[in-house]
Amino acid sequence: MADSTDSRTPPIPAAPPSPDADADAGYLQRRTLRRGSAGWLLLTGLGVAYVVSGDFSGWNIGLAEGGFGGLAIATLLMGVMYACLVFSLAELSAILPTAGGGYGFARRALGTWGGFLTGTAILIEYILAPAAISIFIGQYVESLNLFGLTAGWPVYLACFVVFIGIHLWGVGEALRFSLIVTAIAVAALLIFAAGAFTEFSADGLNDIPVDKDALGANSWLPFGLLGIWAAFPFGMWFFLGVEGVPLAAEEAKDPVRSMPRALAISMAVLALLALITFFAATGARGSAAVQDAGNPLVVALQGDGDPTPLSRFVNYAGLAGLVASFFSLIYAGSRQLFALSRAGYLPRFLSLTSRRKAPYLGLLIPGAIGFALAAGTGDGARMLNIAVFGATISYALMALSHIVLRRREPGLHRPYRTPGGVLTSSVAFALALSALVATFLVDKDAAFIALGVYVVALAYFAFYSRHRLVAAAPEEEFAALAEAEAELERD
Numbered sequence: 001m002a003d004s005t006d007s008r009t010p011p012i013p014a015a016p017p018s019p020d021a022d023a024d025a026g027y028l029q030r031r032t033l034r035r036g037s038a039g040w041l042l043l044t045g046l047g048v049a050y051v052v053s054g055d056f057s058g059w060n061i062g063l064a065e066g067g068f069g070g071l072a073i074a075t076l077l078m079g080v081m082y083a084c085l086v087f088s089l090a091e092l093s094a095i096l097p098t099a100g101g102g103y104g105f106a107r108r109a110l111g112t113w114g115g116f117l118t119g120t121a122i123l124i125e126y127i128l129a130p131a132a133i134s135i136f137i138g139q140y141v142e143s144l145n146l147f148g149l150t151a152g153w154p155v156y157l158a159c160f161v162v163f164i165g166i167h168l169w170g171v172g173e174a175l176r177f178s179l180i181v182t183a184i185a186v187a188a189l190l191i192f193a194a195g196a197f198t199e200f201s202a203d204g205l206n207d208i209p210v211d212k213d214a215l216g217a218n219s220w221l222p223f224g225l226l227g228i229w230a231a232f233p234f235g236m237w238f239f240l241g242v243e244g245v246p247l248a249a250e251e252a253k254d255p256v257r258s259m260p261r262a263l264a265i266s267m268a269v270l271a272l273l274a275l276i277t278f279f280a281a282t283g284a285r286g287s288a289a290v291q292d293a294g295n296p297l298v299v300a301l302q303g304d305g306d307p308t309p310l311s312r313f314v315n316y317a318g319l320a321g322l323v324a325s326f327f328s329l330i331y332a333g334s335r336q337l338f339a340l341s342r343a344g345y346l347p348r349f350l351s352l353t354s355r356r357k358a359p360y361l362g363l364l365i366p367g368a369i370g371f372a373l374a375a376g377t378g379d380g381a382r383m384l385n386i387a388v389f390g391a392t393i394s395y396a397l398m399a400l401s402h403i404v405l406r407r408r409e410p411g412l413h414r415p416y417r418t419p420g421g422v423l424t425s426s427v428a429f430a431l432a433l434s435a436l437v438a439t440f441l442v443d444k445d446a447a448f449i450a451l452g453v454y455v456v457a458l459a460y461f462a463f464y465s466r467h468r469l470v471a472a473a474p475e476e477e478f479a480a481l482a483e484a485e486a487e488l489e490r491d
Helices: 025-029 040-051 061-095 102-143 153-169 171-199 225-230 232-238 242-251 255-285 296-302 309-342 360-377 380-408 422-442 444-463 474-490
Strands: none
Touching: 040 171, 040 242, 040 255, 040 309, 061 102, 061 225, 061 232, 061 242, 061 255, 061 380, 061 422, 102 153, 102 242, 102 309, 102 360, 102 380, 102 444, 102 474, 153 171, 153 309, 153 360, 171 242, 171 255, 171 296, 171 309, 225 232, 225 422, 232 255, 232 380, 232 422, 242 255, 242 309, 242 380, 255 296, 296 309, 309 360, 360 380, 380 422, 380 444, 422 444
């Protein structure tokens, strides 16, 4: 990862005062986060925590869509997409290290509409995914017979209450908790792989029956070439969420240096975990055995036999992985909501912070929505598919933002520069659009539900909030500076 010796955050000149009477100095003082709470290690842990639950379950359903070869190719392509996106975001987050993350980048490059479209897509991902994971946590608790509980609303409620409570206590405490739980989950994946590889057999990789009517079908691509495309959303599960690291920028130590470093290390760790988990699970028991399993790693270790000490350990560790992702995704959603609210895109009261500098309403209200969805539907798979739909839209818009800023503002101060430049972000953009279309192949209903949410949000922005934006918000100041400089050049 190339980095310049200048680690200073680029100065952002003050924008003209907001015409809105509420947007005075006191407005921002009531909406501040605790700065300097996270170094590169905690940020790296956050990046891995977002994703790690996907290694324990979910990805294996892609075997039923594309077979071993189809999912392998899909995972490789999605890994390339995320790597290109992460390198692009590293540059953008060094330019604008604020809590707005993707919304802030798109706001500068694509205007207010682009900023709102990106921020809304990110919110869809980070509100729906925790709701889905709370359901999976409930299923794990029931399968492990913990405390005599069964999956249902008491477990979902406990998840939201306990873990939101930790976030309300403080960001430093929250990220340290997340790092510890994530370390347990990662260690468990490595131990699982060591055990599973002792039973590895290449013959089991392509044991799914071939659909002879599918174009290009063979033993490695049992559902043909289209199966590769259909497996895209499941290949994403090995990486889904890592792009949320920049949302911690305002609470990071030296974000200009720590953000690119944390993003790169997170992506490297996730790629390694994806590789060993995918091959160990399918090779130990066969692709057909794990393709529909709710806990594929446990099935890979014990098959239809009795539980072993290792399979029990991995089962408990799967719960730790779910907790790590649930906990960190709550954090990401609250920071995106905080930034959009602070700038006036969403109701401003949602960005108020407590004495401990936590956006308490930005935590409580999405938590209440997530709990209601989990308790009311119990359909975790559907909610995750909706989250993936929102994620792919945000990826395309963030990659496009990098392309536009490189083309339109080549002289912009860039403490870190993306290797490959526009070519890198163009690859991310093309693959993100392909993944977006693939969501319709997997779950059309989920895609249309997400579109419906988008339409409602856009109506709110078009008729109300775009006329009440707060010019003093950091992301808005940054965009106003670009507009002022462009106007000077025209004159």
